[in-house]
Amino acid sequence: MLTAGGIIGVLYAWRGGQALLFLLCVVVLLLLGGLILQLFGPRRIKVERTVTPARPVAGDTLRVQVQVSFTSRIPLPWMIIFDDWGSVSHQELLFPGFRRSFSYSYRLNEVPRGVHQLRACRAVWGDLPGWFTGSGKPAGEATFKVSPAPLYFRWSAPEGGVLPDQIRSAKWNRGSNEEAVDIRQYAPGDPLNRIHWKNSARRGVLQSRVPEQERGRMTCVVLDNCAVSYEVPYGALGARGRRGERPSGFEQAVSAATGQLLSAEHNGAYVQLFTGGWPEGLARHEGLGKLPVRVLDMLTEIAPDGGRSLPELLEDAARSWIPGMSVAVITGQLNEDSAKAIARYLVQGIKMDLYYVWDLPAPQRGSAGREKSSTAGSISDSLRRLGATLYCLDGALPVNGHGEVEFHVSAGKPTIW
Incomplete structure (x- = not known):
């Protein structure tokens, strides 16, 4: 956007004209909006998760209850929370506006046996057209164990x-x-x-x-x-496309x-x-x-x-x-x-x-x-x-x-x- 603003500014200084002045004003306003989003955007983002049932077994469908909270001096048009569990990932689109806390839930289907830990969590937010965005890694960890199905x-x-x-x-x-x-x-x-x-x-x-x-x-x-x-x-190998079914x-x-x-x-x-x-x-x-x-x-x-x-x-x-x-x-x-x-x-x-x-x-x-x-x-x-x-x-x-x-x-x- 700075490059586009510089080119339009040079053209306006060289040729003048109302159209170039209008485009230059629009670019400046967009740049100011992006700068405000970066300076006064969300801070201290915290994500807490509760996994139910507490002691799942392999093959169960788990429900992850998520509580998101943050501080911000300006209203936010949108925010996306990414959760990466390794074998499966989830993303949730939120529309905060003037709200500073949200609660939502999602499901993890047929979770395999083992210890599952949240590999990465990322929050992305931006302006209404999506031209300027910011991101951060919220504080909070999540780990749960899945016992073998008897x-x-x-x-x-x-x-x-x-x-x-x-x-x-x-x-x-x-x-x-x-x-x-x-x-x-x-x-x-x-x-x-x-x-x-x-x-x-x-x-x-x-x-x-x-x-x-x-x-x-x-x-x-x-x-x-x-x-x-x-x-x-060798004789027990099934069809290549069906080997992960059992x-x-x-x-x-x-x-x-x-x-x-x-x-x-x-x-x-x-x-x-x-x-x-x-x-x-x-x-x-x-x-x-x-x-x-x-x-x-x-x-x-x-x-x-x-x-x-x-x-x-x-x-x-x-x-x-x-x-x-x-x-x-x-x-x-x-x-x-x-x-x-x-x-x-x-x-x-x-x-x-x-x-x-x-x-x-x-x-x-x-x-x-x-x-x-x-x-x-x-x-x-x-x-x-x-x-x-x-x-x-x-x-x-x-x-x-x-x-x-x-x-x-x-x-x-x-x-x-």
């Missing part, structure tokens, strides 16, 4: 929580919800007198009654967070671990948690009832960057196993080394539940001692024959915080209700 399983469903499978079982049993909770899939080693033949005939698979001592069983949860375990196998394998694993811990908390059962990542190299929790905040924070911040492999985690966890305890192993990809470690404990008579995302063909030894590909079975099939209970997490999505997946007899196809 993925519950039939035997670990919290009491009082209605799951889709319980609703379906209630229809079969004419309103008998108790039977749906007291029955689970048959596991190798269950005695014949505990098989529920009537429910087995309805489902098409063997069902067993859950004894009282098994409902409040002690569990050790071993969560594998080694990056190698969550590398997607949670990653590691997110499914964390959801499964969260569901087990929260179920133990609700039922007052004893539970152990072993995973890599804390400063001592091993995240560990042992206890009854209420989960410490540090455990939930760890599950919120954990990433697939652990330096300890699954066999190493199992070896560390085995030192604290209690007789009668069941072990829940949660991993991404079943490989031969992990299968050997799990098989060693299965042979020792330890009850193990295996939660995995991807399966691989079981290696087969040839006559010369070389490994060759086998299409007759997979690693999960081999572990199932040794007595492991298998759960495939691929495609298991938490629904309203109460997702459920059922273990299957044949590997590769999860049954989701």
Whole structure:
């Protein structure tokens, strides 16, 4: 504008004329307005944010309530507040005039797990035509944590929580919800007198009654967070345009671990948690009832960057196993080394539940001692024959915080209700 004013001033001094004088006066007035906006514009801009709900889980829609206040000696035609949360951003157009405080809200949809911090906030204001603007960085920070969405399983469903499978079982049993909770899939080693033949005939698979001592069983949860375990196998890659539609394998694993811990908390059962990542190299929790905040924070911040492999985690966890305890192993990809470690404990008579995302063909030894590909079975099939209970997490999505997946007899196809 100064350049335009200088050119018009030179032309007016050289040629004169009413038209050039009028243009020169307009430019001078605009320059004075811009100067006043810069000198007496907004100061001490403060932005306060309140995020609800206070403890969200992954996939929730959050509501951000924003309170803006500032001081200014002149009326402002407009102001824009930019919020940058990294994965998503929001901008709000305000018309202050003589007002000095505003309140508005916006939504963050399907927020992923993790710690979310406001990366940048910027306020921009200007005159009515928008030719002169000013900007500033308002004071105020905002951080919130999003916990993983728990993925519950039939035997670990919290009491009082209605799951889709319980609703379906209630229809079969004419309103008998108790039977749906007291029955689970048959596991190798269950005695014949505990098989529920009537429910087995309805489902098409063997069902067993859950004894009282098994409902409040002690569990050790071993969560594998080694990056190698969550590398997607080539055969499991979907179409390029649809790869972001479902949670990653590691997110499914964390959801499964969260569901087990929260179920133990609700039922007052004893539970152990072993995973890599804390400063001592091993995240560990042992206890009854209420989960410490540090455990939930760890599950919120954990990433697939652990330096300890699954066999190493199992070896560390085995030192604290209690007789009668069941072990829940949660991993991404079943490989031969992990299968050997799990098989060693299965042979020792330890009850193990295996939660995995991807399966691989079981290696087969040839006559010369070389490994060759086998299409007759997979690693999960081999572990199932040794007595492991298998759960495939691929495609298991938490629904309203109460997702459920059922273990299957044949590997590769999860049954989701």
